[in-house]
Amino acid sequence: MRLSVKNLSAFYGKKQILHDITFPDVDGGMVVGLLGPNASGKSTLMKCLSGEKKSKGNIIFDDDNLQEVGSKKWHEKVATMPQTPPAPTALTPTELMWSTARALALPYSDKELSRKIESIFNDLGLSDFQLDALHTLSGGKRQLIGLALAFIRDPELLLLDEPTSALDLRWRMIVLELVKNKVQQDGRVSIAALHDLDLAARYCDLLVLMKNGKVIASGPSEEVLIPENLARVYHVETEIDLSKPGYPRIDVVGAI
Amino acid sequence: MAHILRPIGMMQTSTLAIEFSRLTRRRVFILSGLLGALVLSLWLDILAGPSGLSAGQVIDGLINPQSLELRYKIILWDVRLPDALIAIVVGAALGLSGIETQTVLDNPLASPFTLGVSSAAVLGASVAIVLLPSVPFVPPAFILPVLALLGALSSSCLILIVVRLSGGARETVILFGIALVFLCNAIASGFHLIADADALQQVVFWTIGNLTKAGWLEVTIVTCCFLAIFPFSIKHVWLLTLLRGGEAHARSTGVDVSRLRTWVIIRSSILAAFAVCFVGTIGFIGLVGPHIARLLLGEDHRMLVPGAVLCSALILSIASGLSKTLIPGVIIPVGILTAVVGVPLFLFLLIQRRGRSS
Numbered sequence: 001m002r003l004s005v006k007n008l009s010a011f012y013g014k015k016q017i018l019h020d021i022t023f024p025d026v027d028g029g030m031v032v033g034l035l036g037p038n039a040s041g042k043s044t045l046m047k048c049l050s051g052e053k054k055s056k057g058n059i060i061f062d063d064d065n066l067q068e069v070g071s072k073k074w075h076e077k078v079a080t081m082p083q084t085p086p087a088p089t090a091l092t093p094t095e096l097m098w099s100t101a102r103a104l105a106l107p108y109s110d111k112e113l114s115r116k117i118e119s120i121f122n123d124l125g126l127s128d129f130q131l132d133a134l135h136t137l138s139g140g141k142r143q144l145i146g147l148a149l150a151f152i153r154d155p156e157l158l159l160l161d162e163p164t165s166a167l168d169l170r171w172r173m174i175v176l177e178l179v180k181n182k183v184q185q186d187g188r189v190s191i192a193a194l195h196d197l198d199l200a201a202r203y204c205d206l207l208v209l210m211k212n213g214k215v216i217a218s219g220p221s222e223e224v225l226i227p228e229n230l231a232r233v234y235h236v237e238t239e240i241d242l243s244k245p246g247y248p249r250i251d252v253v254g255a256i
Numbered sequence: 257m258a259h260i261l262r263p264i265g266m267m268q269t270s271t272l273a274i275e276f277s278r279l280t281r282r283r284v285f286i287l288s289g290l291l292g293a294l295v296l297s298l299w300l301d302i303l304a305g306p307s308g309l310s311a312g313q314v315i316d317g318l319i320n321p322q323s324l325e326l327r328y329k330i331i332l333w334d335v336r337l338p339d340a341l342i343a344i345v346v347g348a349a350l351g352l353s354g355i356e357t358q359t360v361l362d363n364p365l366a367s368p369f370t371l372g373v374s375s376a377a378v379l380g381a382s383v384a385i386v387l388l389p390s391v392p393f394v395p396p397a398f399i400l401p402v403l404a405l406l407g408a409l410s411s412s413c414l415i416l417i418v419v420r421l422s423g424g425a426r427e428t429v430i431l432f433g434i435a436l437v438f439l440c441n442a443i444a445s446g447f448h449l450i451a452d453a454d455a456l457q458q459v460v461f462w463t464i465g466n467l468t469k470a471g472w473l474e475v476t477i478v479t480c481c482f483l484a485i486f487p488f489s490i491k492h493v494w495l496l497t498l499l500r501g502g503e504a505h506a507r508s509t510g511v512d513v514s515r516l517r518t519w520v521i522i523r524s525s526i527l528a529a530f531a532v533c534f535v536g537t538i539g540f541i542g543l544v545g546p547h548i549a550r551l552l553l554g555e556d557h558r559m560l561v562p563g564a565v566l567c568s569a570l571i572l573s574i575a576s577g578l579s580k581t582l583i584p585g586v587i588i589p590v591g592i593l594t595a596v597v598g599v600p601l602f603l604f605l606l607i608q609r610r611g612r613s614s
Contacts, residue, residue, distance in 0.1 A: 051510070052507055071510055075509065079509075082505060082508045085502075086501040087500065087502035090554055090555045091497065091500045091554070094276055095554070096497070096500075100509060102494040103497075104509060111273060114272050115273070117272060118272040121272070131275055134501075146505065149509075150508075153509075
């Protein structure tokens with residue numbers, strides 16, 4: 001399983017949003033972190049990868065080119081967790097999961113489906129809320145339900161648009177740990193747009209740093225998260241600590 | 257963290273399945289109750305009237321029409337049955353149109369009224385009453401419903417064009433619908449200004465909504481239209497439920513939301529057009545019926561769609577029965593009573609639900 005993104009461009013009307021996006025090929029088992037300030041093009045890139053937005057260039061996953069295969073075939077392999085959590089309606093999480101599975105004709109019997117939903121809710125700490133109306137749940141809980149909706153489809157390519165923005169510190173770590181484990185166990189690929197540089201450094205195998213719709217740097221965290229890149233993209237002065245094992249620690253000194 | 261990261265599929269028992277099926281059974285029970293109430297309401301509506309037909313005579317007349325005196329046979333088969341049945345099919349059609357419109361436009365105020373279908377039907381009816389009271393070779397009874405239908409279908413076509421041009425943007429559709437309401441009302445008001453007193457009274461009477469003009473032909477037409485459209489609604493129940501999770505979620509799963517919205521708006525507006533053209537603008541049903549169903553059955557459209565159909569049909573059927581019995585010897589236009597019946601019921605359920613939530 002391999003994801004290849006080369007020379008990708010996208011437009012809103014005549015305005016070009018993404019400029020010739022290319023990053024290293026992503027192999028199965030890897031989590032990619034998309035980094036960048038607001039309006040850097042992360043969400044647009046996510047929409048292009050999910051097939052929701054048309055683009056120019058090549059997006060090839062598992063030998064299928066998005067531009068050539070139909071939307072239906074692409075969505076059999078790809079699931080997206082959008083930035084917006086499920087709407088706060090009177091629908092229950094279980095009904096939303098169930099209707100999603102049935103609308104997409106996922107091949108589960110009723111028994112298998114209820115077990116799967118229960119298991120995903122258990123993983124995400126949602127078991128106590130599975131039959132509560134969505135409008136009674138917090139933004140963080142609904143964000144976790146958004147992730148559960150992506151998990152129910154067992155995607156080979158999992159796209160997460162700011163999956164932890166409404167979560168507290170503990171659940172940010174749990175969610176990214178869960179994603180990393182799933183991806184590594186089954187040799188799948190995940191791309192997550194993130195704002196938290198420490199989490200990105202800790203959980204992502206490859207980072208893509210963006211600004212104004214362009215890739216500024218891509219590669220392992222120790223190559224991408226360097227003071228020069230962060231100053232250029234975020235306009236902040238940083239100190240990077242590489243002495244501790246695992247991943248680089250970033251200390252933001254101040255705004256430039 | 258081990259329990260949290262347990263792989264999917266390791267659970268041995270599924271309490272969720274038990275709880276979910278219990279919830280589903282409870283909702284099926286509510287649906288059955290609504291169906292029972294509708295049958296009872298239909299029966300009482302058939303019995304209601306000043307002619308003194310007893311329940312036994314009605315049963316005999318339904319089983320063997322020849323057993324009744326001619327006048328009773330005419331009253332039962334040509335007046336009461338079509339009146340009672342048109343109440344149910346028009347209510348069902350407006351309820352179906354309302355629930356689907358509310359869901360695809362993600363707007364609790366959406367209904368055939370807000371899409372301008374009802375106002376366009378009023379405009380067509382006004383043209384028929386004020387300008388074309390008679391047309392050569394056309395039976396007078398057909399002119400009004402045909403022009404009302406043409407008006408309503410024209411508004412459906414305009415909405416469709418707007419949906420296509422806007423790419424299915426829901427705000428644009430709602431705003432256009434409201435603009436269409438004002439435009440149709442303004443033009444119809446122009447006709448009312450030049451209408452004589454009799455014509456004006458007819459227009460007002462038609463606008464309020466009245467079931468008594470309907471016969472078997474009208475019942476058959478609206479029933480066929482409903483039966484032709486209902487299977488498509490049932491086919492889409494999963495997608496409509498999924499859409500209640502938000503447009504972003506639906507799009508992320510690959511659902512073509514704009515296409516779904518277009519299809520639903522086309523069928524909803526056509527259904528509403530056929531429903532209102534024969535009986536006038538009983539639009540309130542299409543708004544409140546779905547909301548009552550939502551309060552009773554939740555958001556799962558497997559239950560909500562038939563629930564909205566049954567609730568709306570029930571309200572109009574009760575209103576139809578009351579319209580013949582509240583003031584002896586007088587038939588109150590049913591459009592007045594739909595709000596009188598529907599609003600207290602809606603408020604009761606709303607307050608009860610709020611109380612339970614808090």
